[in-house]
Amino acid sequence: MEVTGIDVYTVDLPIAEGTYDWAGGNSYAEFDSTILRLRTDEGVAGWGEVAMLGSAYLPAFGRGARAGVAELADEVLGADPTQPAVLAERLDARLRGHPYVKSALDVACWDLTGKVRDAPVADLLGGRFGDEVDLYRAISQGTPAEMADSVATYRDQGYGAFQLKVGEDPVTDAERIRAARAELEARHVLDADFNTGLTRHEAVRVVDAVSDVDVYVEQPCDSYEACRAVRRQTDKPFVLDEVMTGVDAVLRGYGDDAMDVVNLKISKVGGLTRARAIRDLCADLGVAMIVEDTWGSEVATAAIAHLAHSTPADARFAATDFHNYNAVTTADGAPPAAGGTMAASTDPGLGVEPRLDVLGDPVAVYE
Missing domain, CATH: 3.20.20.120 (Enolase-like C-terminal domain)
Structure with missing residues (x-):
């Protein structure tokens, strides 16, 4: 099995209570989420998501996640998604740091592996x-x-x-x-x-x-x-x-x-x-x-x-x-x-x- 396509979606997640507020004067009415789908040559797909608490919480931000996926896409295409640990090593070698960029890709591999093996990720x-x-x-x-x-x-x-x-x-x-x-x-x-x-x-x-x-x-x-x-x-x-x-x-x-x-x-x-x-x-x-x-x-x-x-x-x-x-x-x-x-x-x-x-x-x- 190999990854043949990556579809990247973005969606804003509005806060049900109105805003989410924490230290440093950080206050957000919504958060930027990136949801992606890995498609394979056998027709099975896996999904992953990464959403950051704005850009002032960790050294990470929503548009950065999508830019990182673009950077890593050719490393993921052709890879076996049912071996997430192997792909994780390849992604770390390709892009130093930026763990949040790799997260949705990794989670999608686990989702896909569970579907292939007919087992929950747990x-x-x-x-x-x-x-x-x-x-x-x-x-x-x-x-x-x-x-x-x-x-x-x-x-x-x-x-x-x-x-x-x-x-x-x-x-x-x-x-x-x-x-x-x-x-x-x-x-x-x-x-x-x-x-x-x-x-x-x-x-x-x-x-x-x-x-x-x-x-x-x-x-x-x-x-x-x-x-x-x-x-x-x-x-x-x-x-x-x-x-x-x-x-x-x-x-x-x-x-x-x-x-x-x-x-x-x-x-x-x-x-x-x-x-x-x-x-x-x-x-x-x-x-x-x-x-x-x-x-x-x-x-x-x-x-x-x-x-x-x-x-x-x-x-x-x-x-x-x-x-x-x-x-x-x-x-x-x-x-x-x-x-x-x-x-x-x-x-x-x-x-x-x-x-x-x-x-x-x-x-x-x-x-």
Whole structure:
């Protein structure tokens, strides 16, 4: 089998709540998604998606993903998509860095491989642990009262874990954390995600101000070194995200005792092939994982569900149902997500079928 064509689509994903806001004054009403299809000489097709949180979150952006696919297209054409690890090595040799560019291509290979083997991607990634995966709900940045109200709303919908978007200033962030925690019971999990928004001394002030609150602290500062310094001044469980970019970063963090949880985003590390390697390492080391991506619709959420469901339960902190944050549906067959849990499809591949009427005409075709 070989890839004979690549169809690239772009779709804007409007936020159902109006805007999505986080540290650094970042506020978006919609996100740019690239969805692509790999066609083969045997008539089987695979789908993948990459969507970035704008251009100020990571060194990545929507149009860059499509430019990168153009750069890599001739390396993908003619390749065997049922050997995603082999293709991943070829793509890394062809284009240094830019993992987000390779992610949708890699996910499409896994979707296609599952269809060829008549198996869900979760089975290919190691098997299905349990019947469902616990979800967290990200709470867009706002006033303490607004964020507490959002937490209460999603708590009543069944979510058991919440990622609070903070990272503005120490006083307001501490108020947000306290207000949100007041809406929750002891069984609920609260993660204060600073998204690199504070300096080291500001972050120390926040963790000191909420020393009596049951909360996780996620990526308070931009650099690994600053986060590690804050970690050493608090007894709160610590999550690292933006600086966890690969196996080497995880090993360094583990050796330095710099975190208790890592945020594993599929596109941040280059797709399911690289994410699986990091996932297996973390599981072996006893480091729990938030399994998610940098955004996306039904295709990306399906990939998240399969990776999360094939992760041992004691290594799985939570996962994300990003398709439920959007005001548009790009595919049928999204992972069932209700009551704060999600389950990967049992259909072959990712189990989703994109809606071509929503995607429109391809913005690029490579053959």
